[in-house]
Amino acid sequence: MGQIFIVMGVSATGKSTVGKALADRTGGEFFDGDHFHPPENVRKMSSGQPLNDDDRRGWLQTLAELAHKQSTKPTPTFIACSALKQKYRDVLAGPFSPNHGPVFLFLTADPEMLRQRIKARYDNGQHFMPPSMLQSQLDTLEEPQDAFRLDVKNPPEQIVTQVLERYFPS
Numbered sequence: 612m613g614q615i616f617i618v619m620g621v622s623a624t625g626k627s628t629v630g631k632a633l634a635d636r637t638g639g640e641f642f643d644g645d646h647f648h649p650p651e652n653v654r655k656m657s658s659g660q661p662l663n664d665d666d667r668r669g670w671l672q673t674l675a676e677l678a679h680k681q682s683t684k685p686t687p688t689f690i691a692c693s694a695l696k697q698k699y700r701d702v703l704a705g706p707f708s709p710n711h712g713p714v715f716l717f718l719t720a721d722p723e724m725l726r727q728r729i730k731a732r733y734d735n736g737q738h739f740m741p742p743s744m745l746q747s748q749l750d751t752l753e754e755p756q757d758a759f760r761l762d763v764k765n766p767p768e769q770i771v772t773q774v775l776e777r778y779f780p781s
Contacts, residue, residue: 613639613684614778617703619694619755620718621748623728625763625770626691629718632771633689637779640681644692647673661747664698671702678713679706695751715758716774722749724764 618630627643634641648656652666674692681688694700694715704712722745729745759777761770 613682614687615678615682615707615713616687616689616716616774616778617678617694617700617713618689618691618716618718619700619758620720620763621693621695621725621752622745623725624718624720625767626693626718628767629716629761629770629774630689630691632767633774634687636771636775637687639687639689640684642674642677642681642688642690644670644674644690647677656744659744661744661751664696667699668702671699675703675705678703682707682711693748694755695748696753697755700755714778715755717755717758717760718763718770719760720763 616630616633618626618633620626627641627645630641630643633639648670652662652670655662655666671692674690678688678690681690690713692703694703700715707713725745759774761773763770765773
């Protein structure tokens with residue numbers, strides 16, 4: 612049974628970069644949770660409106676179903692998902708038995724560093740979320756107590772190495 616990893620944190624922490632690198636290094640699969648948002652969620656965020664719990668419900672359920680399906684494969688799966696609140700993480704862990712749920716990798720960073728990253732990728736047309744929405748994510752974030760915390764002031768390769776050493780010892 613393949614282990615499921617949820618690479619979580621607010622926007623611009625590098626969830627996709629870290630998740631892709633981990634999948635490459637482990638022979639696993641990577642899925643970007645942003646690609647599973649319904650069009651109405653993308654429109655709402657693009658217009659600068661934060662999503663509410665109702666907006667996120669179906670999206671989180673879709674990701675939980677994906678995680679459960681992927682857990683039947685022999686290789687690890689890495690899913691990038693903000694998972695800002697405990698109840699969101701509970702939805703993602705819902706299909707699993709208590710001791711076999713997903714591992715949460717919590718990417719953290721200084722808010723000013725995140726603002727600069729969001730502005731750069733938004734200005735370049737690389738992401739739909741405007742910089743003005745970062746504060747709503749920071750306000751919504753309930754820091755997980757049971758996640759592996761990783762500071763993104765470190766380069767992605769160092770973060771990947773930390774995860775590999777902890778969960779994939781040679």
